[in-house]
Amino acid sequence: MLATQIRQKDSVFYFVAWPAEDLLRKVMFTSRFYGDGDQIAPEEVPENDEVAMFIQKIERSDKAFQRTMSKAKISQIVNFYETAVSQPPIPGTVLLFTPQPLTFTSLGKYDNVGDLQVPKEKFLIIDGQHRLAALKFYGKKHPDEARGMHVPCVIFDGKADDFATEMFVTINSTPTRINRSHLVDLYEKVSWAAPDKKLAARVGQMLYDETDSPLRYRINRLGGRSKQVKWILQAELFNELHKWVANVKDLDASMAAAKKRYELVRDFLKAAAEAWGEAWGSEKYMVTKPATLKALLRVCFDLADEDPEVEDRLRRWKRRLSPWSSLVQEFRAEGFYERFVAAGQVQRVAKIHKQLRDAANIKVRKSSTED
Secondary structure: OEEEEEEEOOEEEEEEEEEHHHHHHOEEOOOOEEOOOOEEOOOOOOOOOHHHHHHHHHHOOOHHHHHHHHHHHHHHHHHHHHHOOOOOOOOOOEEEEEOOOOOEEEEOOEEEEEEEOOOOOOEEEEEOHHHHHHHHHHHHHOHHHHHOOEEEEEEEEOOOHHHHHHHHHHHOOOOOOOOHHHHHHHOOOOOOOOHHHHHHHHHHHHHHHOOOOOOOOOEEOOHHHOOOOOOEEHHHHHHHHHHHHOOOOOOOOOHHHHHHHHHHHHHHHHHHHHHHHHHOOOOOEOOOOHHHHHHHHHHHHHHHHHOOOOOOHHHHHHHHHHHHHHHHHHHEOOOHHHHOOOOOHHHHHHHHHHHHHHHOOOOOOOOOOOO
16 A cells, blocks of 8 residues: 655554545544444454554443444534535544554655555554444445545554554543543553553552452543443542552552552451441442542551551551441441531542541651641
8 A cells, every 4th residue: 555654753654545444444443433324333443453452452441432423423513524525524633553564665766655455453542443434334334435435544554552552542542532540550551651650550450350349340531431330530549559559669569569559458348347336338428439538548648657467467557457346336427527617629638538537546747748
């Protein structure tokens, strides 16, 4: 296929004007998309393709949300394709990625114009899935018009997996694209993420995934879009975990280190759940609401500083937190905000943190703050 080779610093990539019909046969959809009475099923990705699996995970992390958003957005784009006449329907490029190094053969005197090899496998769509899905539905309704369209594409080839993931982060890092909680998922994937952010993200992931985690499936990874009952936003949890590790000297951000920190938080939350009894997870109480959970995590970090011994930790911590059982009535949902009057959540979390810490007779950490 005819392509223009583009060089920017150490990067080499390609621009192609690809016939719509041919392009749709060469791309992989990792999300489910819906049109009027029709759908595009997500394609299975190879288990060894970490980038494709990662993007598929992000795109399909909540089926109900994805179904609703896709149908509405696809309908809007299809309508735009149908009504656009003098204005180009697809003026912006879609970004495609293949790990296969593609052969480029220049033509004549133009070193940067030539023939680009078509990869054996399908391209992964880094950006433009909705536009291409809409193009597929549009083509079913208007095959002759769609057949004559060319789609501007930028192709990245032969790069390491981290390259495609970083590109995905770069183009999706604005509030209108993917939310803050999704970006937390990316921290351990990108090569330039700071170790403290990687570590906090890993601990948070374990708190969501591990079968023995008191927060398993209770972390909201879709912001306000989740349809299920969740206790805390992933981004809020990440912020607390990040504060815990941000100023640690010679920080170990390995998976082994993350597991140790996860187990510490897990044991604390188990001890807390026992202390709170029936109030834990109950809608009648505010114990597992974001403000209290954030305060609980701060108490956890205080206690870990004061009592770091691993052996028999859960039993000791259950005993330390047992005074909280006498505070249950203060954390009733009814009248909670009158009992914990504050200018906002930051101040309220600090108030709860202090009360719980004092009730458990835990010393103030040097790095602990009341704000």
